[in-house]
Amino acid sequence: GAGVSQSPSNKVTEKGKDVELRCDPISGHTALYWYRQRLGQGLEFLIYFQGNSAPDKSGLPSDRFSAERTGESVSTLTIQRTQQEDSAVYLCASSLLIGANVLTFGAGSRLTVL
Amino acid sequence: GESVGLHLPTLSVQEGDNSIINCAYSNSASDYFIWYKQESGKGPQFIIDIRSNMDKRQGQRVTVLLNKTVKHLSLQIAATQPGDSAVYFCAVNWGDRDDKIIFGKGTRLHILP
Numbered sequence: 205g206a207g208v209s210q211s212p213s214n215k216v217t218e219k220g221k222d223v224e225l226r227c228d229p230i231s232g233h234t235a236l237y238w239y240r241q242r243l244g245q246g247l248e249f250l251i252y253f254q255g256n257s258a259p260d261k262s263g264l265p266s267d268r269f270s271a272e273r274t275g276e277s278v279s280t281l282t283i284q285r286t287q288q289e290d291s292a293v294y295l296c297a298s299s300l301l302i303g304a305n306v307l308t309f310g311a312g313s314r315l316t317v318l
Numbered sequence: 319g320e321s322v323g324l325h326l327p328t329l330s331v332q333e334g335d336n337s338i339i340n341c342a343y344s345n346s347a348s349d350y351f352i353w354y355k356q357e358s359g360k361g362p363q364f365i366i367d368i369r370s371n372m373d374k375r376q377g378q379r380v381t382v383l384l385n386k387t388v389k390h391l392s393l394q395i396a397a398t399q400p401g402d403s404a405v406y407f408c409a410v411n412w413g414d415r416d417d418k419i420i421f422g423k424g425t426r427l428h429i430l431p
Binding site for chain 1: 350352359360361362363364367407411413416417418419420421422423424
């Protein structure tokens with residue numbers, strides 16, 4: 205597609221449930237990034253992929269968070285046993301090459317944990 | 319670790335005036351400094367970047383200034399328009415030392431009619 209697509213755009217879940225957030229990057233972009241943005245806050249780095257590999261997982265807040273990427277394309281961010289503090293907008297971005305300054309972001313997936 | 323901070327969380331500017339958004343950084347080892355704009359309900363969008371060995375770079379209606387002596391970065395928007403209303407983030411790219419971009423907390427720019 206022409207841009208980065210994320211789904212679902214909105215997700216409301218109950219505490220303790222698992223959620224999966226999906227990102228479709230721009231075709232041909234080798235780098236893919238996940239960030240978290242709490243209400244009124246900046247972007248918190250979670251993880252990035254170079255191809256299908258994740259060299260840096262240092263931003264994942266806990267072992268309840270995991271992510272994978274397949275076919276150097278779609279990525280899924282999974283949050284297990286969700287907590288209220290997981291409520292945020294989860295943003296995905298892609299770039300042609302790793303380390304680029306220009307990231308193309310999707311509109312984000314807004315997660316609300318009740 | 320790195321921190322990229324902003325002096326003011328909200329900036330109100332009269333339409334037509336120039337806007338100046340400021341950012342302070344702590345780590346001088348950054349390769350690039352970057353500005354992103356985030357409109358309501360959207361993901362951030364790249365505006366302009368500046369390499370650490372430069373002092374000034376101009377784009378369309380925007381200018382970024384880098385003062386390495388005081389570790390200060392600013393984004394100037396000329397003739398501010400209603401469409402400039404957004405949250406502006408400064409960010410750093412450490413180049414080969416790290417492959418991720420670190421974002422600051424953001425400044426909300428509010429345009430007064």
